[in-house]
Amino acid sequence: xxxxxxxxxxxxxxxxxxGNLNGQREFVNTVIDTGFDGFLSLPSExxxxxxxxxxTSNIATLGDGxxxxxxxxxxTVIWDGEYRSIDIAESETEPLLGLAILRGYRxxxxxxxxxxxKIEAL
Numbered sequence: 001x002x003x004x005x006x007x008x009x010x011x012x013x014x015x016x017x018x019g020n021l022n023g024q025r026e027f028v029n030t031v032i033d034t035g036f037d038g039f040l041s042l043p044s045e046x047x048x049x050x051x052x053x054x055x056t057s058n059i060a061t062l063g064d065g066x067x068x069x070x071x072x073x074x075x076t077v078i079w080d081g082e083y084r085s086i087d088i089a090e091s092e093t094e095p096l097l098g099l100a101i102l103r104g105y106r107x108x109x110x111x112x113x114x115x116x117x118k119i120e121a122l
Contacts, residue, residue, distance in 0.1 A: 002080055002105075004032070004117035012109055012117045014097055017078040018042070018088075020050045025078075028095050032107070032117070035063045036098035040077065041091040047073055052088060060089070077101075080121060 004014035012032040018040070019025035028046065038060075052073035060070050071090045076083050079101065086101065108118040 002119040004119075006109065006111060006113060006115040006117060008113050010111065010113065012107075014117060014119075016040075016095075016097065018046070018050065019076045020052050021074065021076065021085075022051070024050055025076075026050060030095040030097040032102075033096040033098060036096050037100060038089050038098040039086040039100045040075075040098065041089040041093065041096040042075075043092050043095070044090055046095070047088070047090055050075065055087065080105075080119075 002014065004012060007013050014030050014032060016028050016030050017025050018028050026046065026049065028042070030040065052075045055072045055074050057069055057071050059067050061067050073088045073090065074085060075088045076085050078084075102119065104122055105119050106122055110116045
């Protein structure tokens with residue numbers, strides 16, 4: 001089971017260990033974005049620091065319907081106690097955790113400031 005917390009802005013936050021394929025790792029605070037169908041987005045600063053490998057560029061549709069080009073990198077996360085290789089989108093926002101990583105999991109939220117965010121395998 002994975003645990004996070006609802007912050008003062010009522011965002012669902014989750015700490016995550018992100019790394020590269022060479023074993024370098026970094027702790028990142030993420031916000032779960034239910035409108036994001038990818039795995040994870042990170043700002044370029046973290047991508048460069050971890051030396052993530054570029055994989056591809058692709059056009060994606062944003063929440064407002066506009067389209068933009070994103071660079072995608074290969075990285076790893078520790079997810080539910082296991083190392084998992086994922087695609088990471090470069091985006092100059094706070095780190096966002098998307099619904100693709102939640103596939104096969106239940107998300108439960110006590111939606112009050114300081115509330116528990118619980119993610120468990122189905």
